[in-house]
Amino acid sequence: MGRTLAGVWAHPDDECYAMYGTVVRHATDPGFRPVVVHATDGDAGEIAPGVPATPETLGAWRRAEDVAAWRALGTEPDPHVWLGHPDGRLGDVGDGLVDEVAEVLRAERPDVVVTFGPDGVTGHPDHVAIGATTERAFHRVRDEGSGGLHRLLFGCIPRRAWAIAQRYRAHAGLGPWDPSRVYELRSVPDDDVGIVVRHRDGLDRMLAAHKEHRSQRHVMFDPSGTDEQWKNVISLETWAVAWPPRDPGTAVLTDVFEGLA
Incomplete structure (x- = not known):
């Protein structure tokens, strides 16, 4: 069996913390292939200070950043699919988005x-929408048969790691994350x-x-943090x-492909 990993995301950069490490880990495996789907170009996002993008050009800018990021990583998606929906409005697309991801x-x-789980990691409505969409598309296609689709994973932050980060933020004077607020x-x-x-x-x-x-640097990581701190996080x-359903007490795996025949 090959090792094809598909990430389905709302915006350019959503895959950074979720896929880059696994892609690097398996890059030399001749059976490995990453597939990436972005539902939007991220055109409604913020713009970091010093970046000469504008609200009108941000979508194209972020798309180019994402392509450059994969090149820097050294392994590019095959294919890299851009669905072109408006940023911030994925919840309005409806069943058509499920059809596109399923295709x-x-x-x-x-x-x-x-993809994202029900919490969207940050509560972003687009994250929540693409996660729910991908789950529906996954089961639709899997039920059709013809192979693949052995495992569906939701990116998440373990409670213990989150609590450690909260203590660091308090010590650094950054203020704690409030999980009742969107984007935290x-x-x-x-x-x-x-x-x-x-x-x-x-x-x-x-x-x-x-x-x-670069346009999202200020929201991706603490601007005052060092490269070594950033490496520790990623x-x-x-x-x-x-x-498949996971029974309580099942051993924690150490690779997304572990246990697949």
């Missing part, structure tokens, strides 16, 4: 599909985390790829296993 999954037959990080119970991947190699490439997203990927 990609049907054509590419990924072994593992990754949420966590899931530690027992819900089924895969924990720790990356030690390729962190320089991963950081270089992150930094290509060295860990954590996932909730949405499918």
Whole structure:
């Protein structure tokens, strides 16, 4: 069996913390192939100070940043699909979005599909919408048969890691995250985390790829943080296993493909 990993996301840069490490880890595997779907170009996002994008050009700017980031990582998606929906309005697209994501999954037959869970990590409505959409599309295509779609994963932040970060923020004077507010990080119970991947190699490439997203630098990581602190954050990927059902007490896996035949 090959190792095709499909990430389905709302905006350019959504995949940074979720996929880069696994892509670097498996880049030399001849059976590995990353597939990426972006529902929007991120045209309604903020613009970091010093970046000469405008609200009118931001979508094209962020799309170019994302392409440059994958090149910096050293492994580009095959294919990289842009659906072109308006940023901030994915919840209004309806069943048509499910059809579009299902079409990609049907054509590419990924072994593992990754996206956002119900909390959207930040509560962003587009994150929540694309996660729910992908879950529906995953099960639709899987029920049709023809192979692939062995595992569906939701990116998440374990409660313990979130609490450690909260203490750091308090010490640094940044103020705690408020999970009742949109755009602030949420966590899931530690027992819900089924895969924990720790990356030690390729962190320089991963950081270089992150930094290509210049227009979003101010929201991706604490601007006052050091490169070493940033590397520490991106060295860990954590996932909730949405499918197949995971029994309580099941051992935590250490790779998104672990256990697949």
